[in-house]
Amino acid sequence: MFCADGTYFYAFPVFFEAMLKDMEWSRAETAAALSIGIFVIGAISPLIGILVSKIGIRLITILGSVVAGIGFILLSTVTEPWQFYLYYGLILSLGIACIDLVPNMAAVGSWFVKRRSMALGIATAGIGAGGAVLPPLASWLISMYGWQTSFLFLAALATLIGVPISAIIMRTREEKKSISGEKQEKDVSSDRVLIEGTTIEQAVKGQAFWLISIGGMLWVWAYMTGLIHLVAFAVDVGIERVAAAGAVGLLAVFSIPGRLGFGRLGDAVDKRYVFMMGTFLQIVAFIVLMRSTNLTMLYIYSLLLGINIGGVTPILPGLLIDHFGKKYFG
Template identity: 40%
Template sequence: MARNTKTPRRGRVFYGWIALAGAALVYFTSSGTFFYSYGVFLPTMCDELGWSRAAMGAGLSLGLLTFGLPSPLIGASITRFGPRVNMVLGNLLAALGLVGMSLSHEVWHVYFFYGGLVGLGTGFGLYIACTTVVNNWFIRKRSLGMGLIIAAGGLGGFAFPPLVTWLISTIGWQMSWMVLAGINFTFAVLIGGLIL
């Protein structure tokens, strides 16, 4: 029986780092559009549409519920279909919800589009799916991978509010929601899905 004495070649990039970059891009984009942008839209939409801040704020509360409550189902879905499918389909649903937000003229539209579609889509496409990518690819550097994923979400919180503020002042809140939908679709669905 021959013994393989060849040493593995060095210089090739471990694909786990590429998958981590894709998951970090998804986490950056989804966190920025879901958690950190809503509050920037709130004053402008409330003033223009005559809603109370409490009524519109309830849309974010509902979104957080639909983000977190189905976590056991999300975990089962990731086990069955894998994190890529959940990220792509979840963020596609979230992008559709963001498009719907641009069409909102009644407060129940916000509850449906943001509280329902964006919250549920982000739930399926964000935290559990991204951390599963790290768990699937890393053993020794798992903590570093998790830290990088979470840091990407923090960077989304740093980058998106000023961007959204500028967009609203430049093109209005309706088109700003459309731009966020395009950003989410491009980076979290297309590029992130391809890298994973």
């Protein structure tokens, strides 16, 4: 998740601003690539979940790392918007979908019962770490070598780090082989659905599935809109690009305590209330952004939205597992 989200999501605003200037495309034209990509990830995620259950997490994440590397290499050759949509919106997005939340959350969710939200928070802290490191690095690479060569650096990162980590660390685990939480699960819950899992057919017939899905969709839509245009917005109000990229990095840094804090809170109180608290922070963050005219205000926005992103990210999969069990979680 360090590589996947750090390169795909958090570094995108930096490349976005550089490509706008170089290619003379409109903002809507350029941002459409990420919109397509998010749609592709959402559409393909159920299939990835099925494949994770059928053939295992390790093979899926290795394949995803290779495809992501190919996507970044192709992006270094972009000259037309349609190429950007194909390489970023389709090819890279398919690779990222195979190494991001679905396989990782399925892996973590199957290992932990007690303190599951905390475990998910710790796991997703890699997203914050990647977001803290990679946007400033991308900004420096672009200033030194240009955005085309910088995409090649990201290709090397995705492949040379992603493939070995997937091969060495990622493992499928049968439910009966889970760590001690499996026995604890039978003691702490009399509801067999938590162990056996609700099927997809059963889940989509219930209100909870759609409320969680729509709530998650609206939350992602709001924060991604602010993230994509953050650097370009900051440059418009007179803030230097490197400083604006730093705001993206800080957003990711602030997401780490959000992940850990909300993860711990999600184990102590109803996750629905934790989600509501996170979305309230999002509202406040965008009010601050609308009034941002200097770097200080931009950093306050990064603080608030970072805690929101970090906090809600582990809560949503926790809600799904609580309602529908682990067996079909992917």
